[in-house]
Amino acid sequence: xxxxxxxxxxxxxxxSAIGGAALGTLAFVLxxxxxxxxxxxxxxEFVGQFPFLKKIFEMGFGIRVGGEVSLSVLFAVSxxxxxxxxxxxxxxxxxxxxxxxxxxxxxxxxxxxxxxVSRREVAVSTTLVWVFAAALCALAPLIGVLIGGRIxxxxxxxxxxxxxKASANSxxxxxxxxxxxTLISSVCDRRGTAIGVVAALALGSVTLQFVExxxxxxxxxxWVGLLNYFRPVDIVRTGHLPAAxxxxxxxxxxxxxxxxxxxxxRKDIPAG
Amino acid sequence: xxxxxxxAYAIEVRALRKxxxxxxxxxxxxxxxxxxxxxxxLGPNGxxxxxxxxxxxxxxxxxxxxxxxxxxxxLPARHRLRAEIGYLPGETRFYPHLSGRRTLDFLAxxxxxxxxxxxxxxxxxxxxxxxxxxxxxxxxxxxKLGLIQALMHRPQLVLLDxxxxxxxxxxxxxxxxxxxxxxxxxxxxxxxxxxLSEVEELCDAVIILRAGEIVARQxxxxxxxxxxxxxxxxxxxxxSPGAAWPAAVHVVSQDEHKLVCTWSDSVESLVGWxxxxxxxxxxVGTPSVEELFLTYYRE
Numbered sequence: 001x002x003x004x005x006x007x008x009x010x011x012x013x014x015x016s017a018i019g020g021a022a023l024g025t026l027a028f029v030l031x032x033x034x035x036x037x038x039x040x041x042x043x044x045e046f047v048g049q050f051p052f053l054k055k056i057f058e059m060g061f062g063i064r065v066g067g068e069v070s071l072s073v074l075f076a077v078s079x080x081x082x083x084x085x086x087x088x089x090x091x092x093x094x095x096x097x098x099x100x101x102x103x104x105x106x107x108x109x110x111x112x113x114x115x116x117v118s119r120r121e122v123a124v125s126t127t128l129v130w131v132f133a134a135a136l137c138a139l140a141p142l143i144g145v146l147i148g149g150r151i152x153x154x155x156x157x158x159x160x161x162x163x164x165k166a167s168a169n170s171x172x173x174x175x176x177x178x179x180x181x182t183l184i185s186s187v188c189d190r191r192g193t194a195i196g197v198v199a200a201l202a203l204g205s206v207t208l209q210f211v212e213x214x215x216x217x218x219x220x221x222x223w224v225g226l227l228n229y230f231r232p233v234d235i236v237r238t239g240h241l242p243a244a245x246x247x248x249x250x251x252x253x254x255x256x257x258x259x260x261x262x263x264x265x266r267k268d269i270p271a272g
Numbered sequence: 273x274x275x276x277x278x279x280a281y282a283i284e285v286r287a288l289r290k291x292x293x294x295x296x297x298x299x300x301x302x303x304x305x306x307x308x309x310x311x312x313x314l315g316p317n318g319x320x321x322x323x324x325x326x327x328x329x330x331x332x333x334x335x336x337x338x339x340x341x342x343x344x345x346x347l348p349a350r351h352r353l354r355a356e357i358g359y360l361p362g363e364t365r366f367y368p369h370l371s372g373r374r375t376l377d378f379l380a381x382x383x384x385x386x387x388x389x390x391x392x393x394x395x396x397x398x399x400x401x402x403x404x405x406x407x408x409x410x411x412x413x414x415x416k417l418g419l420i421q422a423l424m425h426r427p428q429l430v431l432l433d434x435x436x437x438x439x440x441x442x443x444x445x446x447x448x449x450x451x452x453x454x455x456x457x458x459x460x461x462x463x464x465x466x467x468l469s470e471v472e473e474l475c476d477a478v479i480i481l482r483a484g485e486i487v488a489r490q491x492x493x494x495x496x497x498x499x500x501x502x503x504x505x506x507x508x509x510x511x512s513p514g515a516a517w518p519a520a521v522h523v524v525s526q527d528e529h530k531l532v533c534t535w536s537d538s539v540e541s542l543v544g545w546x547x548x549x550x551x552x553x554x555x556v557g558t559p560s561v562e563e564l565f566l567t568y569y570r571e
Contacts, residue, residue, distance in 0.1 A: 005381035107365030111421065114329050115382045116355035269331040271322050271362060 003117045006125035014095045014129055021091040022136040025084040029144025030151075032078040037152040040074040055213040071156045072163075072236055075145045079166050079232035082206065088137035088174050089202055093181045095130040097194045099123070100185035100264050109269050119265040123182075127257065134174035142167040165241040166232035172249035173230045177202070179256025180226075186260040186267065202226075226252065276356055276428040279342040282307045282460035283328060283429070288337035290323055290484075297323055298484045300337065305462050307342075310455050312471035312492075313464040315481035321464040322362055324481070325431050328462075329359055341429070355383065358427035360435050362464075364418035372402035372409070372417050379421050387424040394420040397446055411438040419447060423454070430454060430461045436470055448474050469558045472496065502559040503542065505531045508550040518545055524563055534559050 036043075047053045078084065099122065103109040112122060142163050149158045181198050188194035205225035212218040222228050229245035276282070283305040290298040298320050305311045313321050326332040328339050330350040338345050341353045366375050372395075380387040395402050398416040409417065415438045422430060430451075436444050451461055451474060465471050471478055471492075478495050480488040502524075510528035517523065520537035535542050535556075546554060 003382055005378060005384075008381075009378050107361075107363055108367060110331065110359070110361040110363075111366070111379065112382075113331055114354055114357070114359045115379065116351055116353075116384075117382060118351040121351075266333065268333060269326070271326065 001121060002125040002128055003115075003121050004125075006112075006117070006122060007128050010095065010099065010126050010129040013098065014091070014133065017091045017094055018129075018133045018136060021087040021133070022140045024087050025137060025140035026144045026147075028081070028083045028087075029078045029141045030148045032081065033075050033145060033148025034152045036074040036077075037071060037148075037156075040069075040071060044069055044074075056210055070237075071153050072158055073233055075149065075153075075158070076163070076166055076233045076236035078145065079141045079170055080227075080230065084137070084141055085202075085206075088134065088170075089177045089198070091133050091137065092130050092174060092178045093195055093198045095126065095133060096178055096181040097185045097188075097191050097198075099126040100182065100260070101188050101194050102191045104189070104269055105191050110271075113269055120261060123261045123264060127178075127182075130178050131175065134178055135171055138167050138171035138174055141170065159236060159239060162236040162239045165239075166235045168241065169230055169232055169235060169246060169249075172246045172253070173226060175253035176226050176229075176249040176256070179253035179260070181256075182260035183256040183263075184260070186263040276307070276342050279307055281305060281340075282342060283462065284338075284340040284343075285324070285328070286338045286340075288324065288327065288339065289335045290320075290327060290332065291335045296335075296484065298327075298334075301481075301484075301486055303479050303486060303489060305460060306477075307460050308455060308458045309476040310451060310461040310463055310474055312475035312478040313462055313481065314466070314468070314471050314478050315464075316466055318483075319481040320484040321481055322433055325359075325433055325462070325464060328431065329354065329357065355425075356428040358422035358425065358430045360418045360422040360430075360432045362433040362437075364414045366406040366409075366414065366417060368407035369405060371405050372400060372413075375406060375417065376402065376421055376424060380424065383425055385425045390424045390426060391420060394423055394450075397450055398443060399446075412440065412443070415439055416443065419450075423450065426459075428459050430459065431464075432461065433464045434466065435463065436465070436467065444470070466560075468560070468564060499536075500559050500564055501535045501539070501542070502557045502563055503531075503533055503535045504553075504555045505533075505546070505549070505551055506553040507531070508552050520545075522563075534563050 044057075047057050099112075103112055113119060145163055146158065146160065149156060177198070180201065181194070184197045184201075185191075185194040188197065205227045208218060208222060208225040209227045212222055226249065229242070229248050231242055231245065235241060281304040283303075285301050285303050288298055288301040289296060301320075301324060313324070315321050323332060327334045328341070341350075341357075344353060367378075370378065373391075376387070376391050380391070391402075398419060400413060400416045400420065404413075406414065406417065415435070419432075419435060422432065432451075435447060439447065448470075451463070454461060455476075463471070463475060472495065475492055477489070477491050479486060480490075507529055511531075513526055513528065517531075517533070518537075520535050520541065521531075522534045522536065524532040524534065526532065539556075542556070
């Protein structure tokens with residue numbers, strides 16, 4: 001059971017970051033949709049002239065450059081862009097690490113953990129807030145595409161269910177990032193270290209995604225990167241939800257959270 | 273009398289050990305804190321007082337041994353017992369962006385207790401402005417806020433880790449009055465300190481800890497019977513550092529002109545000894561904990 005006072009305080013501490021991330025993502029997707037509507041086709045033609053960029057687009061975003069590409073598929077690229085990912089993950093990691101390692105570093109863990117509240121309750125209370133942040137950050141691109149499509153691409157029939165499924169894939173990805181952040185924060189003594197390690201893992205996953213086309217040997221370890229299970233462009237193009245990928249991401253989320261919380265519940269809290 | 277107060281001991285610690293890697297910092301502590309008493313937990317810095325308090329609270333896990341609170345030793349349920357515990361950490365840190373009032377409201381809400389009237393009373397006792405953000409508080413004000421959060425829910429057991437640090441003498445007396453009030457209601461206090469005088473002034477009993485071991489457990493009467501005084505003497509004529517001293521003298525430091533020592537006998541015998549010694553100046557005071565250890569508890 002959550003402790004609602006801790007939920008409320010965590011929300012108050014995080015609401016600016018959550019609101020900023022969601023609105024930032026929304027604004028970015030609106031701009032992206034406007035840009036793709038006006039110059040998406042030209043962009044793909046330009047990209048098609050350079051094998052290097054073509055490979056990145058094909059392997060990184062899942063777009064077949066040179067083939068028939070609908071505006072909806074181009075809009076779906078906004079889900080995989082670094083801006084929404086960095087905003088979402090940055091917010092989630094900030095919330096997760098604030099409680100698990102930030103309270104210890106700041107010296108306020110003595111107040112929080114001597115309340116008649118178990119550490120598991122503290123973890124659940126904080127988790128409610130970052131899961132809400134993850135949901136909002138996963139919904140923002142969907143809302144952005146729907147509003148942007150209505151404004152800038154009135155003739156395009158957007159596959160709403162396809163974008164909703166891409167949003168579900170985004171949510172699973174953000175939850176996996178939160179689970180990993182919980183695990184890493186529980187074993188770190190400094191908040192900066194925890195954020196740094198999560199950032200390094202995220203960067204590693206992004207790099208793997210975009211470098212693998214040029215280094216086929218990396219294909220064998222592609223499965224270790226979270227982004228391997230994040231395919232919004234394919235989802236919008238085919239309309240199919242990749243259930244296996246969602247299950248893998250949710251498994252990472254649940255296992256990361258459970259192991260991280262287990263470690264944190266048994267951790268010695270050093271004197272401030 | 274509450275159910276908790278009917279228990280003979282609020283805290284029972286048995287064979288408590290704590291190691292950090294190969295270093296053992298608590299070597300099998302055994303002690304009890306009787307319900308309804310103020311017990312002083314005395315020792316120099318690094319003796320293990322804070323670690324012991326943190327194990328009692330469940331912030332740190334013991335390597336071995338057992339801690340019982342009101343007879344209950346179930347570690348997973350420790351968080352429920354914390355409803356009846358108030359704790360002041362050695363370093364009081366708060367959320368800097370919250371005001372004192374918001375901090376206390378949050379802690380009370382997390383405890384699911386209505387503490388408003390007690391917060392108001394304690395803020396008045398300690399003369400603390402709760403409207404200011406905590407980041408504008410001085411260290412003394414943060415200490416007062418820490419004391420209020422430790423006492424606001426009227427806990428049956430109060431654990432205070434060196435509570436008088438950063439408090440001015442007037443507030444210290446207000447705190448002592450408040451703690452006497454707590455005990456008069458049958459509640460229990462474990463009070464860690466490295467200052468002899470405040471333990472003597474306030475406590476019913478004292479547990480003396482040194483390097484992770486208990487070296488003495490005494491009632492305050494027994495403790496006072498060993499009254500030790502710190503004496504500084506300035507000689508009129510230079511004296512050889514090798515001079516012989518009475519048995520009651522335990523030298524802390526000395527040179528040709530000055531002797532700093534503890535005196536473990538009556539004041540009359542001290543005056544009698546000094547009268548024939550040719551002195552320029554003498555001052556008598558309370559020894560530090562370290563000096564007390566040099567006198568009584570040296571290995």
